[in-house]
Amino acid sequence: MKFNTKTIHGGQKPEATTGAVMPPVFMTSTYEQSSPGVHKGYAYSRGANPTRTALENNLASIENGKHAFAFASGLAAIDCVLRTLKPGDEVIAGDDLYGGTYRMFTRLFEKYGLEFSYVDMNVATNVKEAITGKTKLVWVETPTNPLMKIADIKAISTVVKEVNSAILIAVDNTFATPYLQQPLTLDADIVMHSATKYIGGHSDLVMGALIVKDAKLAEDIHFIQFAAGAIAGPMDSFLALRGVKTLHIRMQRHCENGKKVAEFLSNHDKVEAVYYPGLENHLGHEIAKKQMKDFGGMVSFKLKDTSKKAALTFLENTKVFTLAESLGGVESLVSHPVTMTHASIPEKERIKIGITDSLIRLSVGIEDEEDLLADLEQALSL
């Protein structure tokens, strides 16, 4: 099956007793056993729940993986990956990570003895140079949040595996979604999603996911998920599965609108810089063109007026773009990374990588393009 068909049918079959096309929301914690230990594959819902299974099979299908796991949040999914490591192990990560990922690395896992180094992954050889004898995991985000930096997944996998084929490559695919890129086909080992974003797509749930091909890795992840317990519930699993079924058509419009917004801002005299991988002057444009089907709906930009006041005036006055955290829903959102998503990154670090007061991030939704551009124009004119 091709991608669009898989979003709807991948890993799905009608429900066995009634033929229901959508899986029921199995609101159950436990399952009858005919004899101790003898059951139909479900014993307790921390281990597995049929609604969650239906979603997981679908996610495995659209990411070209074999095994998927749905978690209580994106961060719970990342937490699970890090728990496969042990004290003294080292992780190489990108230097422009989602703020919550950075917070987890620095404020939780450093305490438990994991070591982290951060490199600019726009250049694959930077990753190679950071490898030591203790490196066990490379954590890649592409495009990054909020600067939309691009990492070449295939090139990174190649250089890393040349040095040590046991080092795992994990890709946070939240911004791109499997519609735009499928890291497992680019030799990554683990795909992670904040399904809260485009996978769910309707800003009505918080969820995470991991998808892998390797059976042993799947076994380790399932054990940690079962033993630590950060599972997705059945109602959220149902909503996420419903969301996935329109992922491809939502993404098509997100990409169209994202491009229009990026072009509009590029030509606006109050705008200093626009960060969108679809723009030819974007640092990662060539890699993005090769690696992604299209360029997505996330657009960041800097105002020429570098005062915080100018940014706040814009942020407080958009009308179609709602000022809110999060991204990837059908509605357009605007956010201020410095005070919102990236507040947990120390000021010196932020400024070093370019997250300044004048940086604004847009999650461009699937509304009419004319309304989105008119809204940006009026807010910029204030």
Ligand SMILES: *Cc1c(COP(=O)(O)O)cnc(C)c1O
């Ligand atoms: C939101 C987000 C996360 C964290 O996911 P939650 O579902 O909020 O826990 C991780 N990575 C990226 C890129 C995100 O946007």
